[in-house]
Amino acid sequence: MNKAKNYTSVNKKNTKKLLFWTSTWVVSMAIAAFAPRFIWDFNTTLTIIGVLLNIAAGVGMLLANRQYLIDLDEMQRKIMLEAMGLTLGVGLVFGLSYELFEDIKLINSEPEISHVVIVMAITYLIANIKGQRKYQ
Amino acid sequence: MKNRLKVLRAERDWTQAQLAEALGVSRQTINAIEKGKFDPSLPLAFKAARLFSLSIEDIFQEEPEE
Numbered sequence: 001m002n003k004a005k006n007y008t009s010v011n012k013k014n015t016k017k018l019l020f021w022t023s024t025w026v027v028s029m030a031i032a033a034f035a036p037r038f039i040w041d042f043n044t045t046l047t048i049i050g051v052l053l054n055i056a057a058g059v060g061m062l063l064a065n066r067q068y069l070i071d072l073d074e075m076q077r078k079i080m081l082e083a084m085g086l087t088l089g090v091g092l093v094f095g096l097s098y099e100l101f102e103d104i105k106l107i108n109s110e111p112e113i114s115h116v117v118i119v120m121a122i123t124y125l126i127a128n129i130k131g132q133r134k135y136q
Numbered sequence: 137m138k139n140r141l142k143v144l145r146a147e148r149d150w151t152q153a154q155l156a157e158a159l160g161v162s163r164q165t166i167n168a169i170e171k172g173k174f175d176p177s178l179p180l181a182f183k184a185a186r187l188f189s190l191s192i193e194d195i196f197q198e199e200p201e202e
């Protein structure tokens with residue numbers, strides 16, 4: 001039996017890369033958000049460097065995610081695509097409705113982008129689990 | 137779509153993981169194909185046919201629509 005491509009090891013390597021870039025992005029986001037206030041007292045140069053590092057880490061994360069998706073097999077990619085499609089739809093519908101609720105005074109608090117991100121993350125997680133179970 | 141993947145694999149005494157590695161896919165994908173829950177693409181079907189030295193029709197058969 002000849003080996004076409006060691007799918008498992010490639011997948012593990014891509015997952016580790018994605019974890020590294022996602023962690024880096026989260027840490028750099030925290031630095032960009034809190035360091036100007038608590039560490040360098042709004043020094044413009046340092047703040048710009050912090051933001052640029054955050055954007056660079058974000059690009060790294062996107063590229064790692066792209067490679068991860070490219071190297072998935074066709075069924076795993078289909079599961080991911082369905083989960084991402086549902087997440088995008090839920091994010092759009094929930095995000096716009098959430099914004100509208102504040103405009104028409106159904107809620108009093110200012111809509112927060114983080115709430116939409118949480119809803120999207122939960123949707124993606126559930127859709128992914130359901131997708132994996134569907135093909136078990 | 138029906139397939140004989142499980143039988144062909146068993147004849148060669150291969151595990152799902154070994155077949156998955158030979159075809160460059162995950163073990164879950166092999167399991168889903170064997171159970172008829174996922175239909176492989178044409179390139180993957182050709183790959184499987186090449187691996188077993190059979191034609192695609194010898195491995196995969198269309199199920200009549202009800």
